[in-house]
Amino acid sequence: TRSTRPQRLLKAVQKHATRGDPQSVISAIDHFCRHSEWAMNIGDEKGSILDSVVSEVNPEKVLELGTYCGYSTVRIARLLPPGARLITLEFNADYAAIARQVIIWAGLEDKVQLVEGASEDWIPRMKEHFGIETFDFVFLDHWKDRYLPDTKLMEDCGLLRKGTVLLADNVICPGVPDYLAYVRNSLSYKSCYFKSHLEYTKAEDGLEKSVFLG
Ligand SMILES: O=C(NCc1cccc(CNc2ccc3[nH]ncc3c2)c1)c1cc(-c2ccc(F)cc2)cc(O)c1O
Numbered sequence: 486t487r488s489t490r491p492q493r494l495l496k497a498v499q500k501h502a503t504r505g506d507p508q509s510v511i512s513a514i515d516h517f518c519r520h521s522e523w524a525m526n527i528g529d530e531k532g533s534i535l536d537s538v539v540s541e542v543n544p545e546k547v548l549e550l551g552t553y554c555g556y557s558t559v560r561i562a563r564l565l566p567p568g569a570r571l572i573t574l575e576f577n578a579d580y581a582a583i584a585r586q587v588i589i590w591a592g593l594e595d596k597v598q599l600v601e602g603a604s605e606d607w608i609p610r611m612k613e614h615f616g617i618e619t620f621d622f623v624f625l626d627h628w629k630d631r632y633l634p635d636t637k638l639m640e641d642c643g644l645l646r647k648g649t650v651l652l653a654d655n656v657i658c659p660g661v662p663d664y665l666a667y668v669r670n671s672l673s674y675k676s677c678y679f680k681s682h683l684e685y686t687k688a689e690d691g692l693e694k695s696v697f698l699g
């Protein structure tokens with residue numbers, strides 16, 4: 486049967502990127518998505534904003550909600566200091582299988598733990614299962630109707646500390662209005678918007694950066 490888009494994206498990485506070279510993996514995926522098939526990676530324009538926020542935070546403990554093919558996982562993990570750890574959650578088993586291979590091709594498997602399952606099942610288990618106290622940085626890029634409930638769940642589970650940075654993709658397109666209203670009106674967050682474009686297109690999109698104030 487016909488291959489899937491994630492399978493074709495992985496093939497492009499294995500054909501054009503150099504093993505162990507994260508930047509070449511990023512470039513190969515961006516080239517594939519611009520010139521062959523659009524895919525819902527954060528992309529190079531929003532990806533540069535992600536890079537600057539990660540570099541500013543310099544996190545030891547990172548949570549990513551929504552791995553997809555591992556593009557943003559690679560973008561984040563390549564910037565982490567030695568000993569830092571990224572846990573990435575992916576509900577879709579087919580996406581997870583591709584992402585594992587992309588992360589290995591980039592040579593970042595030692596920094597990344599990819600967990601298959603739903604955020605609502607795994608967020609309450611972060612402490613006992615992964616020995617995580619709190620996260621320094623959380624990247625939200627999963628189902629858009631889960632951003633708000635999962636943020637509240639992370640608060641309730643004590644996974645956020647004074648200064649934890651949340652960065653949310655797609656706050657304009659597809660949009661996460663309930664989440665935006667919450668982080669922008671809550672006294673527990675300092676929030677700001679980074680205007681950009683939907684990956685590989687001219688449509689408006691952006692990232693919302695929200696610092697938890699405790
Ligand atoms: O919807 C999006 N992404 C989320 C998503 C989507 C599908 C499947 C999954 C399954 N993965 C999953 C689910 C639940 C989970 N719980 N915990 C982990 C976890 C993981 C996740 C998205 C859409 C567009 C977009 C599409 C079309 C268009 F025209 C414009 C824009 C652009 C994006 O950048 C996007 O990020």
Ligand SMILES: [Mg+2]
Nearest residue numbers: 525626654655
């Ligand atoms: Mg996204």
